[in-house]
Structures are given as C-alpha cells and as structure tokens.
Amino acid sequence: MMRAADRILGIALLGLAAFVAVQAQSFYVPFSYDPVGPKAFPVGLAIILALLSLVLILRPGPNGQWPSAATCCRLVGVLVIMGVYALLFTRLGYTLSTGLAILCLARSFGASWVKALVTAVVMAVVTYFLFSDVLEISLPSGQWLTALS
C-alpha cells in the first residue's frame, strides 16, 4: 500500500516531466542575445525529474500513514468550507462570510454549537476591526450591503 503510493507518485511525476519537456518545445523566441534561452532550464529539470521518478518507481520507500475513509470525508468537508468561504468572501462581505466560515470550521474541529457560535461572532467582529482599523486593510463589505443602500 505504502509502496504503491510511491509508485503512483513516480508515474505521475514522470508524466509531469514529460509535460514540462513537451511544453518547453513551444517556447518560441524569434531573436535573442541569450545563448541559453527559456527552454534549456525547464528541459534540464524535466530530465532530472524523470530520472528521480524512475528511482522512485524502482525503489519505492515507505511513507506516512494515510487517513481513513471517514477522515478523508472530513478533509474534503473542510476544503469545501474553505472553498465556499472564498466564494462568499466578496459576495457576503468580510464579517458575515468570515463568521459563517468560523462557525463551520469550529464545528468540524469538535466545538459545540454554542462554543462555535460565540467563537464565530467574537472572532469575526474583533478581526474586522483589527484588520480594517488597525492594519488598514480594505476588506470586502459585501454586495448585499450595497444592494440595500
């Protein structure tokens, strides 16, 4: 299982090396004083990468433990939360989207509803003032606010 992971990685990296080398062929420079050009370095790296991945395929080593299926689901869950957070970041505005994201993240890391809700409200409001007033970062205020006014 562990060794298989290294083999798959090796094959994927071999593919990456091929892609890097093939793409490099399309870098067209009409005229240049530079005898090396933009191709040589990536092609050289692709060759090194290909050799290293061959070693990995032939002599795979053990690596870390892979998470269980349940953990995988939770990992995807957290990624979805962060993806949706990014999606809503400008649409809902900083405070609201951040509050929602904190609520969901705190819940998925084992907080009770009450604790998660308190963390979300306190952290979203405090960081809003910290970022916008102390650090003077311009944060998205949200389209729904502009729609109202």
Next chain:
Amino acid sequence: MFDFLIQGFDVALTPLNLGLAFAGALMGTLFGALPGIGPINGIAILMPLAYTLGLPAESALILLAGIYTGAEYGGRMSSILLNVPGDAGAVMTTLDGYPLAKKGMAGPALGLSAVSSFIGASIAILGLTLFAPLLAKFAVMFGPAELFVMMVFAFSSMAVMMGKDPIKTAIGAVLGILIGIIGVDSGTGVLRYTFDLPELYDGIDFVVMIIGLFAISEILLMLESRHNPAGEAEMPVVGRVLVSMKEVLFCKAAMLRSGLIGFLIGVLPGTGASVAGAVSYTTEKRLSDTEGTFGEGDMRGLAAPEAANNASAAGAFVPMLTLGIPGSGTTAVLLGALMLYNITPGPMMFTEHADVAGGLIASLYIGNLVLLLLNLPLAGLFAKVLTIPRWVLVPAIAVLSFVGVYQLHSDLSAIYLMLVIGVVGYLLRKLGFSLATVILGYVLGGLMEDNLRRALSISGGDLGILWQSGISIGLWVASVVILIGPWLWGRVRRSMQA
C-alpha cells in the same frame, strides 16, 4: 570592519525598530509555542500582515527575524510539556525534555532550555558578526558561474541532510523550481507554463505560495490528528521557571559545544535546525552520557539540542546575507521577503544595504536578550498557549490566511490558488516530502536559472565557464563529496566490519 554593526545598532535602536524586535520576539514565541506551528508557518501567516504596515525594508526584516528566532524559542514548549515537537527543530528536545517534565521538573526544564537557547544563539550571532563580512568580501569574487555552482552545492547538501529520503528531497526541490518558473520569462518575455491564464502571467505569488503550502496544509493535517491522544495529554504543572546556576554550569560544556555545532550546520546551505538538533544531541550523548541517563531526563540532553537549534537559526543568516543562498527553509522565506522589497541579498549587502544587513544583525542581539528576559518569567504564561483548543486555532489560521492573501491584490483567484497549493502541500507531506525543500527550490530556482544564463551569455554559450575558476571547481568537488560521501562511508564501514 565593524562599521556595519555600529550603523546597524543605529538602525535597530530607533524606537520603532526596537518595538518591532520586541513585538516579533513575543509573537514568534507565541506562534512557536502553538502546537504544529513552527517558525516557517508563523512567518508565512504573519508576513502578509507585516507588509500591510507599510514598513521600510529593514524594519520589516527586523520584525520577521524576531518572529523567526522567537518561534525557535517557542518550539520547545510543547516538546517539553506534551512530548509533541512544535516544529522539526524541536524534535530532539522531546527526548530529555519530556522525561524531565514528567519527573515534575517542567519549570527548571523550561528555564534551562531558555538559557541554553540564549547561549546557543549568542555564539551564533557572534559568529555571524565575525564571519559574514569576511565571507562577503570573499563572495565578491563570485561571478554568475560560481553562484550557479554554489546553488548546485546548496541543493546537494540539502538533498543529503534534509528529510529522511534524499530522492524525495531532490524531487521536492525540483518541483519547487518548476513552480518558480511559471510566468513570464524575464530574459525573453516568453510565457512559460501559464496555461493561458492571465492570473499566472506574473508567476505564483510568493505569499500565496507560502501560505498555501504551510498554513492551509497545516489545517488539513490538524484535522487528521484531532483524535491524536498526544494532543489531549495532561499538562504537567510548570512550577518555578528559574534555573539555578548549578544546573547551568552543569550543562555549560554541552551548551558551548552544541552552540558551535549548531552555528556551523546553520551556515551550511540547505541544512536547518532539525539537523543541528540531531547532530548535537548524538554528539553530546557520545561524549557525556557515561551513566546512560540521556533519554531519561538528563539536563545536558535538553540543553544540547536547544542550544544547537537556536544557533543554527542565526547561522542560517550567514549564507543568506552574504551569498543570497538561504541556509534553511525559514531563511528562504525571509530571502523571498527581502526580494519583495527589491533587495537581492548577496555580497554587496554589507556595502550597498549596510543598514539592512547591520540592522538585522544588531536586532538579533537585541532580540536574543529580549527573548531570554521574556521567556524566563513568562514561560508559564506561554505554556498556556498550548491549551488553546483546535476549534479556535484553526479558524484563526484560516482567517489570517484568507485576509493575508486577499490584501495582496484584492483578488479572489489568489485565494483559490492558495487552496489548491494547500492541497498539494498536504499530499506532499503525506508522501514524506519536506516542504522546506520545495520552498528553497521555489526561491532559489529563479536565481539559479538567471545565473546560469548570465554565465553562458558571458562565455557565448560555452559550458566550460561553469568549471573554469578555482572556486567553482572546489564547489563541484564539495557537491560530489557531500552527495556520495555518506554512501561511500557506509560501504567502507560495512566492509570493515565484515
């Protein structure tokens, strides 16, 4: 000869920079103490915010260096109290630190480790002051060809010393370099690997890269270890944090030796605190473990890795400031931070940017003293940080990451890119890669290609320029020795035993 230091203290002693050194030390210790957040993650998360303050280059660097050295201090807390190393550099600290805490000596252990950190860092900062200007004078002779070979050497020593698996370390570095290539080629204006996405024309932003790689992947890793029993271990009572003179004197030889070892390993490009801690611990065990007390809570076994990893943190500045080649993953991040200010560290650093180089070194002296003064009385308070639950910590990291990346260009695509890089970083960590090598590759790759192309422009395409000078021949030899040396040595030893 030490004009730069006098000038540096002028810079570092202004109220603003003094305050920043203090703030950096404090924040760094707090971040380092947080379980799982080492110096590199701390700097990754805090750097974008440091930029928004609109600080001049030297002040920003002083703040970031304070965070860096502070985090090396803070990393020991969870090692000693919970047996969970706060970062890779503090792994060795658990070996004798945790047994000491279990014996009810958590307070003295924290105190002693603060003192040995201070002594180790002091040795290395003195070394930095003495050797960096000398090395810079020597490095002026480096042309593009020599710098290219120097980077080959840096990658070779990194492949051997960093991480468990040299092949994966090398692959990580190559991946980092490839990511660095994305974007417009500065020499010819050709777009490389941009997939026709305008967002990628300028390449992958440094801040997006480090936040994705370190902060986002850390969040995913934390989710996995949520049910790790070590995370909910009983906190030992800290008790008195002051150390007695007797304990310090008992460890003085260990501290001095380890400080020196740590400095030398830190100077070696590509090798960081984790190697320094491991080498100093095994050396000390061999030299002074006559009664077999190492691993059972020997004070010297705690003092040695702590002195060494803090020494290596300061030592890593030597190659970074003089050659522009970082000595560790974290200094690679600092190098990237400097380049955002259009300062490329190198031999001219001490003449052209003496205020930055000198100010940084002077601030290390100040920061080191501040850290000792903070850590002795406040260790108990910092230890409280360890009890912050994950469900507060993770949302906080997420929010800091999002805002840090968003404020760059007020652009959502950067945030999506950060998430993608975070997933890649997580997968790489699960596959046994060290992310420090990826970031070193990312930072050094561009410089490596530039120097190679510059060298070959000078020679008109003749590769011979790469091994023409004595310096480059020496560096090629050193690279080969470091690559096959350990393997050869192993064979010789085996054949001698047989």
